[in-house]
Amino acid sequence: MKLATFAIQDRTSYGIVTGGQVADCGAALAAALPDLKAVIAAGAFDRVAAAAADAPKLPLDGVTLLPPIGNPDKIVCVGLNYADHQAEMGKFPADAYPVLFLRVPSSQVGHGSPLVCPKLSERFDYEGELAVIIGKPGRHIAEAEALSHVAGYSIYNDGSVRDFQQHTTQYTPGKNFKASGGFGPWMVTADEIPDPHALHLTTRLNGEVLQDADTSLMIHKIPKVIAYISQWAELLPGDVISSGTPGGVGASRKPPVWMRPGDVAEIEVTGIGTLSNPVVAED
Known part of the structure; x- marks a missing residue:
């Protein structure tokens, strides 16, 4: 559904x-x-x-x-969750725990609405990701039970203002500019996606394929991420987990490829659909 x-x-x-x-x-x-x-x-x-x-x-x-869920209690994003993305960014965190950061709801827009390129930076990057929507609340969730807490899946463009992201070791500023992330176009219920690691993700900018990967390549699989988050926070219905982006981001390209006003960013995930957002300049 x-x-x-x-x-x-x-x-x-x-x-x-x-x-x-x-x-x-x-x-x-x-x-x-x-x-x-x-x-x-x-x-x-x-x-x-x-x-x-x-x-x-x-x-x-x-x-x-x-956005399918416009008022989540929390949006938890996974960083550096694909080996090729670690390599292109030159960042190799220990694999024991996932790298996590938070987004706020005002930083996201739905399918078809514009992503806003901020005045303060020209380094506005795309990140195509599979989004997980929590259905059943829980703390200290076992990995073996984690997928039973999932209501469904969607698509996220974890738009990143790279210079603000890299001002310090904390990602928060560069991940939370208003209307910088896309979320949608809808939620597909979990019964239609029995294995979230058997999907294919493609990101296109102005029709050019820039990311193309299987979700099976995640370092920290979704059950592990859910279990880990639930150790420190109660996961609630409607919470969103954006599960990380594969290699091919604009910051790693030579020359870099940034999202600019007039561009159209598309992220397609098999079994879900395509999230598409135009890019506009900040007023």
């Missing part, structure tokens, strides 16, 4: 995507289940599926797709 969050006219809703349409399930369920985060927390996918039968069907090109 593909579940999208979207805006139409003066309201926000959610529903099931089929072909070029989205069923406006939120129109009937919003009083009890105001958003997809609430649906996930309630385990109410069956209620959404039932509502879809009679819900208005809206053309996808007539709505504005928003």
